[in-house]
Amino acid sequence: MLLPEVGYARPSTVDEAVHVLASHDGARPLAGGQTILNVMKSRAAAPDVLVDLQDLDELRGIELAADGTLVLGAMATYSEVIASAEARARPILGEVCAQIADVQVRNRGTVGGNICSNDPTNHLPPLLVALGTTMTIASSAGERTVPAEEFFVGVYATAAGPGELLTKISIPAGKGDGFAAVTIGKDGTCIVSAAASLDGDAPRVVVGCVHGVPVLVRPDGADEEAVRRAVRGANLEPPSDVHASADYRRHLAEVVAARAVQRARTRRS
Numbered sequence: 001m002l003l004p005e006v007g008y009a010r011p012s013t014v015d016e017a018v019h020v021l022a023s024h025d026g027a028r029p030l031a032g033g034q035t036i037l038n039v040m041k042s043r044a045a046a047p048d049v050l051v052d053l054q055d056l057d058e059l060r061g062i063e064l065a066a067d068g069t070l071v072l073g074a075m076a077t078y079s080e081v082i083a084s085a086e087a088r089a090r091p092i093l094g095e096v097c098a099q100i101a102d103v104q105v106r107n108r109g110t111v112g113g114n115i116c117s118n119d120p121t122n123h124l125p126p127l128l129v130a131l132g133t134t135m136t137i138a139s140s141a142g143e144r145t146v147p148a149e150e151f152f153v154g155v156y157a158t159a160a161g162p163g164e165l166l167t168k169i170s171i172p173a174g175k176g177d178g179f180a181a182v183t184i185g186k187d188g189t190c191i192v193s194a195a196a197s198l199d200g201d202a203p204r205v206v207v208g209c210v211h212g213v214p215v216l217v218r219p220d221g222a223d224e225e226a227v228r229r230a231v232r233g234a235n236l237e238p239p240s241d242v243h244a245s246a247d248y249r250r251h252l253a254e255v256v257a258a259r260a261v262q263r264a265r266t267r268r269s
């Protein structure tokens with residue numbers, strides 16, 4: 001299906017980009033275009049202006065700060081993360097990016113676009129919550145930071161509102177992380193996913209695809225029964241669809257959460 005007619009801007013600085021975003025009610029950022037162009041073709045969204053972020057060098061780059069924080073520009077592509085020596089400081093990130101769709105999507109799709117679309121089946125939202133990530137958001141009023149647990153506010157909705165741009169994703173140093181998912185189809189769409197990060201003896205476990213936003217649970221131990229108990233205690237109310245019933249998703253949530261923690265423990269030892 002053809003794209004509807006749409007205005008187009010290609011700013012060269014973040015200041016210029018947030019100015020264009022703030023001056024049109026219907027303006028939306030365009031990152032890799034892997035989601036938004038399909039959404040526009042299906043007429044599920046109709047922005048007036050697409051603000052192309054390709055020329056914003058400020059949103060590129062993957063850096064490792066002296067304190068071990070990994071800082072990704074919002075326009076870092078999955079392929080750039082996979083190839084980055086700096087990103088290996090938190091190896092789970094490249095491993096999960098390598099599981100996303102196919103090489104074409106990975107070459108165009110960006111970390112910022114993945115989390116700003118907040119499709120509940122996307123791989124990165126639960127992972128970034130588990131890793132204790134902080135998002136930096138720019139607007140014409142300046143810059144603010146938001147912890148990942150507050151960034152995802154609903155299906156396809158995030159704390160980056162109209163006129164705002166996600167610029168940076170900051171991931172602190174960690175002690176061992178894991179990810180597990182049950183997927184379907186050739187693109188590997190998640191039915192249920194889980195990410196875990198070890199924080200002392202109590203892991204941070206985050207379940208995806210079971211709610212509009214990633215669900216963070218804090219088991220009181222890292223053994224399988226403690227993880228399953230914590231996920232059960234979250235009283236998840238996942239959707240039922242053609243791929244899995246709500247009951248089956250609840251069951252899978254316990255299974256993949258326990259696997260993610262087990263993988264994180266293996267990595268730490």
Ligand SMILES: Cc1cc2nc3c(=O)[nH]c(=O)nc-3n(C[C@H](O)[C@H](O)[C@H](O)COP(=O)(O)OP(=O)(O)OC[C@H]3O[C@@H](n4cnc5c(N)ncnc54)[C@H](O)[C@@H]3O)c2cc1C
Pocket residue numbers: 028029030031032033034035036037053074075099100101102105108109110111112113114115116117121122123124160164165166167187188189190
């Ligand atoms: C065939 C196919 C299979 C896929 N399978 C998977 C999968 O298995 N797992 C998975 O996680 N993803 C999957 N995806 C989605 C893919 O990862 C997309 O790349 C991603 O969801 C969006 O990234 P993008 O850079 O293309 O963003 P875009 O499509 O350009 O933008 C997405 C949304 O985010 C907004 N946005 C983008 N950047 C910013 C920013 N810096 N600040 C504020 N808002 C911004 C846009 O306005 C838009 O609303 C698949 C896509 C395709 C086409």
